[in-house]
Amino acid sequence: MLRYQIVPVTPFQQNCTLFWCDETLEGAIVDPGGDAELIKAAVKQNNVNITKVLLTHAHIDHAGATKSIANFFDVKVEGPHKEDQFWIDLIPMQKERFGFSHAEAFTTNRWLDQGDKVHFGNVELDVYFCPGHTPGHVVFVDKETKLAQVGDVLFKGSIGRTDFPRGDHPTLIKSIRENLFPLGDDIQFIPGHGPMSTFGNERRSNPYVADGVA
Numbered sequence: 731m732l733r734y735q736i737v738p739v740t741p742f743q744q745n746c747t748l749f750w751c752d753e754t755l756e757g758a759i760v761d762p763g764g765d766a767e768l769i770k771a772a773v774k775q776n777n778v779n780i781t782k783v784l785l786t787h788a789h790i791d792h793a794g795a796t797k798s799i800a801n802f803f804d805v806k807v808e809g810p811h812k813e814d815q816f817w818i819d820l821i822p823m824q825k826e827r828f829g830f831s832h833a834e835a836f837t838t839n840r841w842l843d844q845g846d847k848v849h850f851g852n853v854e855l856d857v858y859f860c861p862g863h864t865p866g867h868v869v870f871v872d873k874e875t876k877l878a879q880v881g882d883v884l885f886k887g888s889i890g891r892t893d894f895p896r897g898d899h900p901t902l903i904k905s906i907r908e909n910l911f912p913l914g915d916d917i918q919f920i921p922g923h924g925p926m927s928t929f930g931n932e933r934r935s936n937p938y939v940a941d942g943v944a
Contacts, residue, residue, distance in 0.1 A: 732853045732872045736920060737772045739765035740830070744791040747879055747920055750778040751851025758850045760784045760870065760879050761792040761922065762799040764832055769799060781850045785809035785838070786881030787867040788817035789894075790824035792922060794833035806839035808848055811859055814866025816896070842868050844909075858909050862902020863890030871913060878919040878929075884910065886927035889938045906932075906939045 731753070737746045740763045748769070750757025757778040762769055773780055780803040785793055787810045800807050817824075818835060825833040842848070844859035848870065858869040863882045867890075871878040882890040884906055892899040910917075915930025933941050 732875045732877060733776075734877070734920070735772050735776060737765075737768055739763050739768060740791045740794070742791040743923060745920055745922055745924075746792075748772050748776065748778065749784075749850070749853070749855075749879075750776065751853045754851035755779055756781050756851035758782045758784050758848070759799055759803075761786055761881065762795040763791040764794045764830060766795045766798050766802070766832065769795070770802065773803075780805055782848070783807045784848060784855075784870060786869065786879065786883075786922070787864040788814040788821075789864065789882070790821060790828060790830050790833050792881065793818070793836070794821070794825070794830050797834040797836035798832065800836065807836060808840040809838065809842045809857075810864070810868050811843055811861070811866035812841040813861065813896075814864050817864060817866070860902075860905035860909055862892060862898050862900075862905050864894070865896045865898075867905075869910065871917070873913075876914070876917050878910070878913070878917055880910070880919045880921055882922040884919065884932060884936075884939070885921045885923065886925050886932070887936055889936070890922075903939060911939075 735748045744763040747760040821835045846857040855870040
């Protein structure tokens with residue numbers, strides 16, 4: 731069964747997430763944006779054997795430490811969708827703009843798309859392509875425990891920004907309403923920033939995507 735620990739990293743307090751299988755202790759690091767030593771400490775504390783790095787998207791606060799973490803654990807990188815390659819190419823520019831001294835460009839080993847699956851131990855995560863915040867954003871869902879890591883697509887009471895290059899508001903709304911909400915009100919999600927919520931709570935009360943919002 732899937733277990734997790736949220737590790738807030740970077741000055742943006744991005745929710746890097748440590749996922750692992752409680753039967754095999756094999757796991758994955760989702761969105762290692764920075765503060766690599768904090769991430770390594772969480773891995774050690776939980777005695778997890780890291781087998782891969784997973785990325786929801788390639789903004790620097792989610793992907794800045796990808797290369798150093800993947801190299802340290804000697805693992806491959808899976809995700810995001812190929813449409814985020816241009817954000818990976820822009821990491822040097824993002825680094826200068828936001829002052830992320832640790833950030834490095836990297837090469838992903840496997841692009842992800844709608845319907846793909848990722849595995850570690852006995853855990854299987856379903857991949858959902860949810861563009862809008864970035865053109866290559868993906869979401870990871872564990873249907874057994876009804877838990878999702880949604881990156882910057884959806885937040886408790888809010889949604890992802892779409893004013894960055896190649897962001898698109900109508901596409902983001904469509905991703906949430908047509909790709910995530912049908913998975914069920916009882917799906918609990920870890921957002922890229924801030925507290926957890928459920929799809930049901932957001933369908934009822936989120937001012938941007940609740941049922942009945944035009």
